[in-house]
Amino acid sequence: MILPTGNPALDAYLRNGYAAVRGMSSAFAASICGHMIRRQGEHGIRGHLAEIGTFEGRFFIALGLGLAPGEHAIGVDVFTWPSERVLDNLHANCARHGLARDRYSAIKGSTATMTTDDLRAPLRARADLDPDLPIRFFHIDGEHDDTHLNKDLALALPLMHEHGLIVLDDMLHPAYPGLVETVHTWLRAHPDWVCLAILDREDIVAAAKYVLCRRASVHIYEKDLLETFAANVFPMGSDVEGHFTAVLTPHPRLAEVD
Numbered sequence: 001m002i003l004p005t006g007n008p009a010l011d012a013y014l015r016n017g018y019a020a021v022r023g024m025s026s027a028f029a030a031s032i033c034g035h036m037i038r039r040q041g042e043h044g045i046r047g048h049l050a051e052i053g054t055f056e057g058r059f060f061i062a063l064g065l066g067l068a069p070g071e072h073a074i075g076v077d078v079f080t081w082p083s084e085r086v087l088d089n090l091h092a093n094c095a096r097h098g099l100a101r102d103r104y105s106a107i108k109g110s111t112a113t114m115t116t117d118d119l120r121a122p123l124r125a126r127a128d129l130d131p132d133l134p135i136r137f138f139h140i141d142g143e144h145d146d147t148h149l150n151k152d153l154a155l156a157l158p159l160m161h162e163h164g165l166i167v168l169d170d171m172l173h174p175a176y177p178g179l180v181e182t183v184h185t186w187l188r189a190h191p192d193w194v195c196l197a198i199l200d201r202e203d204i205v206a207a208a209k210y211v212l213c214r215r216a217s218v219h220i221y222e223k224d225l226l227e228t229f230a231a232n233v234f235p236m237g238s239d240v241e242g243h244f245t246a247v248l249t250p251h252p253r254l255a256e257v258d
């Protein structure tokens with residue numbers, strides 16, 4: 001399901017390119033994330049964008065089309081699965097769908113051995129970019145186990161804008177049932193962060209995403225999400241670690257009971 005994002009370039013990509021780029025994230029989640037990235041700009045929230053698990057760029061291009069001047073997109077992946085052609089395919093897909101080569105950097109390697117400085121390195125290499133500008137939107141979609149997710153969250157956290165969003169993919173996926181336990185443990189250890197929203201699955205290969213932000217930033221996003229996407233709000237909502245969490249789903253409904 002594609003929803004309007006308010007960003008014409010992204011809307012066109014979602015309609016005419018997204019499904020053709022090999023990948024796993026849903027157009028539904030990309031629409032809502034694209035909307036939130038645009039809204040960040042309207043609130044003066046400036047920063048770079050990052051993704052762990054960039055693969056061939058399906059979701060990465062959607063993020064990158066929301067970049068404002070002076071901002072950069074950083075994509076990290078081992079780029080070896082399922083073949084060594086993945087990185088070339090990423091560059092070809094970005095070129096085909098309007099994400100210019102100077103607007104993004106691809107870092108090839110495992111996050112297991114990376115530091116936050118490694119993520120900043122492509123920014124430092126460019127005189128026209130501010131490496132100290134924080135990251136305002138970070139999509140984590142790499143290896144789906146406790147060790148890697150904790151490491152990826154640890155890489156992201158020091159880089160985040162105070163009003164930034166961390167979006168976690170493949171939550172509640174039947175293949176990774178333990179992954180939410182990692183998130184709950186992480187949220188308990190970081191009580192200034194909450195689960196702002198759950199973007200429900202479209203399919204088993206386009207699973208749910210959790211959207212995290214600092215407690216103090218909820219007011220920037222929550223009401224807007226509930227109002228803008230009112231037709232997609234699951235009325236019961238959810239509760240993640242004691243915080244009301246908005247649930248957005250392609251076809252909201254409750255089970256019918258007599």
Ligand SMILES: C[S@@+](CC[C@H](N)C(=O)[O-])C[C@H]1O[C@@H](n2cnc3c(N)ncnc32)[C@H](O)[C@@H]1O
Nearest residue numbers: 023024025053055058059077078110111142143
């Ligand atoms: C599910 S795919 C990502 C899909 C993509 N984000 C999309 O929305 O279409 C997961 C990616 O994570 C990458 N990956 C797995 N382990 C990784 C690691 N330790 N460091 C970096 N990338 C990793 C894989 O190579 C794969 O491309």
